[in-house]
Structure formats: structure tokens, C-alpha cells
């Protein structure tokens with residue numbers, strides 16, 4: 554039997570036939586504003602509610618802002634941080650600034666994947682992390698696409714090797730059909746894509762599980778919403794998007 558990690562996100566575990574197979578490295582890809590950060594944060598928060606410690610690797614945003622963003626959805630991680638069950642790794646500030654000095658886990662050279670992996674390894678060990686989010690993995694190779702696959706494979710070795718189940722946030726442009734580049738897409742164990750489509754003058758959110766090693770899953774594009782309490786996926790609502798047809802016209 555496959556051991557699974559429950560995302561706890563309403564509807565998502567249903568379309569994953571029970572959850573993400575343990576130790577999978579999942580690419581969470583999508584265009585701007587599609588809900589990647591919110592979904593990833595919710596995954597970590599729900600883990601904490603199940604007693605599974607988690608780590609948020611902040612590459613795009615100040616750690617202070619990461620905590621505020623989570624709190625806006627009612628996910629106050631402060632207590633868990635004090636108890637050593639949750640950590641934010643600051644891979645954003647380079648340790649510069651007053652607030653950064655208070656951070657426990659800091660990557661000083663934000664261009665160094667080696668240092669990031671070292672800090673990550675220490676943090677996983679110290680808090681016994683079961684879930685990890687890297688937001689975003691694209692930041693690590695934005696200027697050097699040729700190293701993308703290698704970066705993801707290095708992360709995979711550590712994350713999966715140490716027993717964590719992880720979401721790697723991958724940024725793609727609005728019109729891009731892919732998920733973050735061929736090297737990355739094949740290296741990942743799973744790909745979940747979030748989309749926003751304008752249909753009849755309205756933006757509609759959807760989610761599709763493109764691949765998930767170790768399990769069968771829904772092959773449909775499901776409607777998704779963001780509410781004040783986070784993301785809700787509707788297993789019974791399928792979006793028949795015309796996006797790709799429109800792109801070819």
C-alpha cells in the first residue's frame with residue numbers, strides 16, 4: 554500500500570485518490586496569481602494540524618511577509634515556530650536588515666544552491682520536517698535555465714532522501730503550456746498545475762494533476778476557488794477550457 558500525505562485541502566485529496574505519495578517531490582506550477590503560494594502554505598498548515606512539522610523556504614518574499622500572508626488566512630504559525638515544529642528558511646534577505654537578524658535559518662549567499670541545501674538539511678533534521686515547500690524553485694535558476702534540472706535533482710536527493718514530501722513552486726508565464734522546463738518536469742515525481750482562464754468575461758480558477766508517481770489520479774481539470782479560509786477544489790466540477798484552442802486561433 555502506498556503511504557500518502559494528506560494535503561487536507563478540500564477536494565484535492567479526492568482527485569489525488571487519497572493524497573500525495575510520501576516522499577514525492579511535486580512541481581506546483583502556474584502563472585501569476587493562480588494560488589500557488591496559498592496552496593503551498595495551506596499544505597504546510599494542514600500538516601501542522603496533523604502533527605507533521607513543516608518548512609517554508611522563502612526565496613521570493615521576506616520571511617516576515619510569509620508569516621503575515623499565512624495569518625491572513627487564519628494560519629498563525631508563530632506558536633509552531635516556538636515549539637520547533639515549523640520553520641521559515643530565509644533565502645530572500647541574505648541576512649540583511651533588522652528583521653532578518655532575528656531569523657533562525659538564513660541563507661547568506663542567496664545565489665548559492667549549496668548553502669541553501671545545507672541550511673535546508675539542518676532545518677529538516679532539527680525540526681524533523683515531514684513537509685517542505687520551496688517558493689519558488691524557479692528563482693534558483695531564473696537566470697541560468699541550464700542548471701534547472703540539476704538544481705531540482707539536488708533538492709530531490711535531500712528532500713526525498715530525508716523522508717519529506719515536498720511542493721516546489723514553479724512559475725510559468727500566462728501563455729506557457731509547460732510547467733517549468735523539460736529538465737524540471739521529468740525530474741519531478743508529480744506535477745500539479747493551477748490556471749486562471751478568462752471565460753465569458755470572468756476569471757475562472759482551475760487545477761489539474763498532470764502527473765503523480767505512485768498513484769492514479771483524476772485526469773480532469775477541476776474548478777477551484779480561493780476563499781478567506783484558503784483553497785477549495787471541486788471534484789465534481791470540471792472545466793472544459795477553450796484556452797488551448799484559443800491560443801491556436
Ligand SMILES: Nc1ncnc2c1ncn2[C@@H]1O[C@H](COP(=O)(O)OP(=O)(O)OP(=O)(O)O)[C@@H](O)[C@H]1O
Pocket residue numbers: 583584585586587588589590591592724779780781782
Ligand atoms: N482572501 C482571499 N479570498 C479570495 N481570493 C484571494 C484571497 N487572498 C488572495 N486571493 C487571490 O489569490 C491570489 C494570489 O495567490 P498566490 O499568492 O497564491 O498566487 P501565486 O500563484 O503564488 O502568484 P505569484 O506567482 O504571482 O506569486 C490573488 O491574486 C487573489 O486573486
